[in-house]
Amino acid sequence: MNQTQQVITRITSKYGKNRSALISVLQDVHAAYNYLPEGSLDIVSAQLAVPLSTVYGVATFFKAFSFAPRGRHVATLCTGTACHVRGASTLLVEAETRLGISPGETTADQRFTLETVNCLGCCAVGPLLVLDGKYHGQMTAQRIAGVLEGG
Numbered sequence: 001m002n003q004t005q006q007v008i009t010r011i012t013s014k015y016g017k018n019r020s021a022l023i024s025v026l027q028d029v030h031a032a033y034n035y036l037p038e039g040s041l042d043i044v045s046a047q048l049a050v051p052l053s054t055v056y057g058v059a060t061f062f063k064a065f066s067f068a069p070r071g072r073h074v075a076t077l078c079t080g081t082a083c084h085v086r087g088a089s090t091l092l093v094e095a096e097t098r099l100g101i102s103p104g105e106t107t108a109d110q111r112f113t114l115e116t117v118n119c120l121g122c123c124a125v126g127p128l129l130v131l132d133g134k135y136h137g138q139m140t141a142q143r144i145a146g147v148l149e150g151g
């Protein structure tokens with residue numbers, strides 16, 4: 001049994017290998033690795049006796065699940081219309097330059113993942129940067145470095 005199998009076995013056992021715990025199991029696997037590693041869905045499928053197509057369907061339905069390694073910190077810039085007209089594109093260039101990555105990518109040291117989103121429902125305080133779930137409104141190119149440094 002390899003290390004991934006051991007980790008997933010611990011997780012599925014916690015839920016009594018109950019197939020109704022599929023989402024919780026996937027959340028725990030994601031929390032353990034910060035993404036869903038290659039092969040993890042097959043292991044979950046086998047251990048919960050749930051068809052792989054079902055596991056894959058659930059894993060791809062929820063945007064919170066990532067199939068690529070993610071950084072220890074996730075910086076999400078809103079590029080929706082309201083944030084865009086307030087300068088989100090300038091912020092994105094600033095973030096890309098500072099981190100050396102494009103949206104959807106993770107820095108080589110696994111420190112940051114940069115993402116964009118269309119609207120977070122807080123248009124009044126845009127442009128908006130979310131770092132590890134904390135909202136930073138009225139973001140500016142001058143402030144973004146300080147916020148990222150705190151991550």
Ligand code: FES
Nearest residue numbers: 078080083120122
């Ligand atoms: S457009 Fe950015 S929060 Fe709505």
